[in-house]
Amino acid sequence: MVLADRAIGRLPLPTLAEAFEACRRETAEWAKTFYLGTLLMPPAKRRAIWAIYVWCRRTDELMDSPEAQQRSTAELAARLDAWEQRTRALFHGEVRDGLDLVMRDTIERFPQPLQPYLDMIEGMRMDLTTTRYASFEQLRLYCYRVAGTVGLMTQEVMGLDSAYTSAPWSDPPDTSEAAVALGIANQLTNILRDVGEDRGRGRIYLPQDELQRFGYSEEQLLAGVINDQWRALMRFQLQRAREWFTRSEMGVRWLAPDARWPVWASLRLYRGILDVIERHDYDVFNRRAYVPRRGKLLDLPFSFLIAQAR
Structure with missing residues (x-):
């Protein structure tokens, strides 16, 4: 994991537990039905799902937050480009804030490809035009x-x-x-x-x-x-x-x-x-x-x- 240079005066990174708790609170506030389902999962899985949910919410807010509605198409496009660059850096281990911290933990525990994240950003670009x-x-x-x-x-x-994957002849x-x-x-x-x-x-x-x-x-x-x-x-x-x-x-x-x-x-x-x-x-x-x-x-x-x- 690489900690990106942090601006002078910026607050230090939260602990991993603090960052996951922030994701839990945000999920509970904005996705009540979805949050209820996550509570039925084991702790490690529910935390990972909260992290992914908040990443998706941050991506959506680039286009649909009240603040975003005041920006021009060019400004929104630039924000999406910057978010894509940051996401690519995240998958290479760069951490800038608490959300990056929980996402890195999630990616390390549950390895997954970058492409779906890039595809979602592309979906946000569709809303530009x-x-x-x-x-x-x-x-x-x-x-x-x-x-x-x-x-x-x-x-x-x-x-x-595991019933479908444990045997040597299993085809997952x-x-x-x-x-x-x-x-x-x-x-x-x-x-x-x-x-x-x-x-x-x-x-x-x-x-x-x-x-x-x-x-x-x-x-x-x-x-x-x-x-x-x-x-x-x-x-x-x-x-x-x-x-x-x-x-x-x-x-x-x-x-x-x-x-x-x-x-x-x-x-x-x-x-x-x-x-x-x-x-x-x-x-x-x-x-x-x-x-x-x-x-x-x-x-x-x-x-x-x-x-x-x-």
Whole structure:
């Protein structure tokens, strides 16, 4: 590990324990459903997941924080370039702050490739110039970059069940496709939940050709019109998101036993947001869809039973 030169007057690096605690607090504050799932993991794995989550959040904030909204496209592009350089340096052992410290620990404990991190930064670059998506094929690439990559970042932390890897003749299963599918499913859920919020930032993620197919205009979306055409469009979108969740389920059974329960819990709870959107009659303009804490706690035993059966 290489400690980068630190500016005069800058605070010293925190201890590793302090840096992980900061990640835990941030995850608990900003990703409540996700955080609940991490608490079901062994300490080493949950800490690694918190570190990765905060790295992803920092990457997202380069584009979507209130402060970022005040910057020009050129300034945002420069920030992303600098973040990419810093990320490459991190994977070569350079540590500048507490987040770097926990990420280095995570990378050393759970070796993983750099590419998914670079792909996520590329997804942020898409938001610099793209505010509309002509088709789902274009949207799927975006979803992979900003969320499917998270599945690749975390799959080494989750690990594989030794039952599939211990024998000399074992051919370890490839969970990458399922990991990416879960990330895409989560991002599609985010998009459907945040339609109202995103329109305020001038972004429409629902594919343009599908708006046309269901006879619902961009002008109606910007005005928050809820009619039969909107409901039909949203039913179609929710069904597709559920299909991506189903694809992801195929890989959960390969995971290490101490990872299956938290992954199932996170999957089921996040998919539950789609059910809430339905119960709200597809009103994502005036009501935010979320699974209440009581519902989360009640679902945990079901997720546990499913994890034991798979």
